[in-house]
Amino acid sequence: MNSFVKKLKQIVIILAVTLLTIGCSQVPSLSYNPWEVIELPTEAIFSDLAFTDDFDRGWLVGTKAALFETTDGGNTWQEKNLALGDEKVSFTSVSFAGEEGWISGKPSILLHTKDGGETWERIPLSEKLPGSPYNVEALGANSAEMTTDLGAIYQTNDGGRTWQALVAEAVGVARNISRSEDGKYIAVSSKGNFYSTWEPGQSQWTPHNRNSSRRLQNMGFGKDGRIWLLARGGQVQFSVEDDFETWENPIAPEFSTSWGLLDIGYRTPEEIWVAGGSGNLLCSFDGGKTWLKDREVEEVPTNLYKIIFLTSEKGFVLGQRGYLLKYNPQSEPPSATA
Template sequence: MAAMPNLQVTDCSSLFAPRLPSRPHSRFIPKASLQQPHHHSSSASPPSLVNRRQLISQTASLSLSLATLSTLPLPAKSEEVLSEWERVYLPIDPGVVLLDISFVPDDMNHGFLLGTRQTILETKDGGNTWVPRSIPSAEDEDFNYRFNSISFKGKEGWIVGKPAILLYTSDAGESWERIPLSAQLPGDMVYIKATGEKSAEMVTDQGAIYVTSNRGYNWRAAVQETVSATLNRTVSSGISGASYYTGTFNTVNRSPDGRYVAVSSRGNFYLTWEPGQPFWQPHNRSIARRIQNMGWRADGGLWLLVRGGGLFLSKGTGITEDFEEVPVQSRGFGILDVGYRSEDEAWAAGGSGVLLRTTNGGKSWIRDKAADSIAANLYSVKFINDKKGFVLGNDGVLLRYLG
């Protein structure tokens, strides 16, 4: 590929010709069977202490007086308590895959949740209840958009999706405007970050990074070429699997200071980029198994997940190829994402309801067994701040942090 083009849009009313949607890439991890509750039958008087799960499972067989029931905590109608997490049930089709979540910084009760099948949900009570939102400019076309990423800075917000679509709001999401994009955009948009007033940073699955400072009417390329062009031009780089690379990113994660780490679609190497660098920098993996996902720890170091299960932490902070494995109790299911609440506390999520917690920076992890009954893959952990966090899963599963 030639040098990365700068994208200029001068007429906001003329939209690009959208490409046909393609089947979204998915990672299959077998689901665990739902654990059936044990029902107890007894003619004796009920126990004095009954938690929410026991109350739900024993209601059909226990005969309690109205006076006794009034003294017991009633189960939430729309959620299921899971240790420090609760499940929030959403008004969506079970087949929807949730992809990203973000809140308005000036109002942490006001947020948006994105997914496949043109799903946009809005909450105004901190994530307890959600209602569907529609975008007229997106519904006018016969495309089933997959909304990949959302980000807010102040009252300004951005949404990107596939087929190529860019939405912008300046009033905290009360209204959304569609910003036209150039047909020369290389790859599909998978990530966007609001960086300042009328400013944002956008990444495609081919490694293109674009920045705007005038609410999306013009975009400047931050890298000179796509990852494919970089790797195919530098075939002597010594990166295993990089020669004649024609794939895309499997995952991409951004640090708070603007650095990126991305995993190749085959998982055989990873790439990094720092502001000011003209090209992505490829890195060999030091682990035999292929990489599933990578991201940034709260202290500036890296975490790395391998396919089939396995968690590794980089030695020290910054970009490195030196990792050491940390033992985790994942029950044989793969771990798909890690989210840090602080430098010491983090949560990891994975297949068949795997949910793990560390309180010592990742040195040891404890499994939250209360989530074992969720027959879904939990693949995204998002902490908005130290008090607000969410876990996203397939089949419309959403967990909200209670700690």
């Protein structure tokens, strides 16, 4: 009996050591940290931010009707409250073209401003709208494009009074929907089983099977002409340029990790950042061939949900519980440390 207990203990110890060994990251460290941690007084999960043309005034939105304004380029933020009554609202997207901006949200809310956010007007939406507003893109004067979480796409050219449907039918419940700068869309199904694409001029979404057994987490468009894909288990994959079906070999920036990858952001066509759970942030300076890890932000108590680079010198990473990261350009060239 005693010998059995001893052997059992040995097995448990060996398994524990093995798991710890596997869990240790072997990714080289980034030699400097270009991100400043900002903590705001909210428990919200941030979903999006956008700036007016001068890049000093911007708006940050999230769950729990979180709405923050900056007038100094994102160094400091002030909480703003809108008169929404007792309605429980989660803001999902914000976009500006000049001083004209839009905010979308759930359960069914769309806000419009023409004065940089001094005043916001609520735009009435039809009860027959398929789904709730998911993303809004300001296109110009009185013009915007809106998608719903079911993949319906609409465009307005009169400040939201009327909307034109761009697809004949919705794509179904989507985990996430991304838009390219030239108006293309890619949507991941709610369970990550497949993805769908749409291009301007098409009347309906085109479905695509995922290319592996791993469920899809997120997809989007890169600045290098490729589409990127995040799959469960920390896997990254890039498409052949301008091709929705042909994919390069999968990459695991950090092998054997317990946390997932949530978003990708391009600072330049070559410099790519990927964010994930538990404050994990990695970057590549060669288009995704090799990766470095920013270990100075690992202690920030938040998942990192979204990466936004407005320019190569102005970027943010959005987290939860009031945390966000602000990119501060460094003169020091990137390198790895052991």
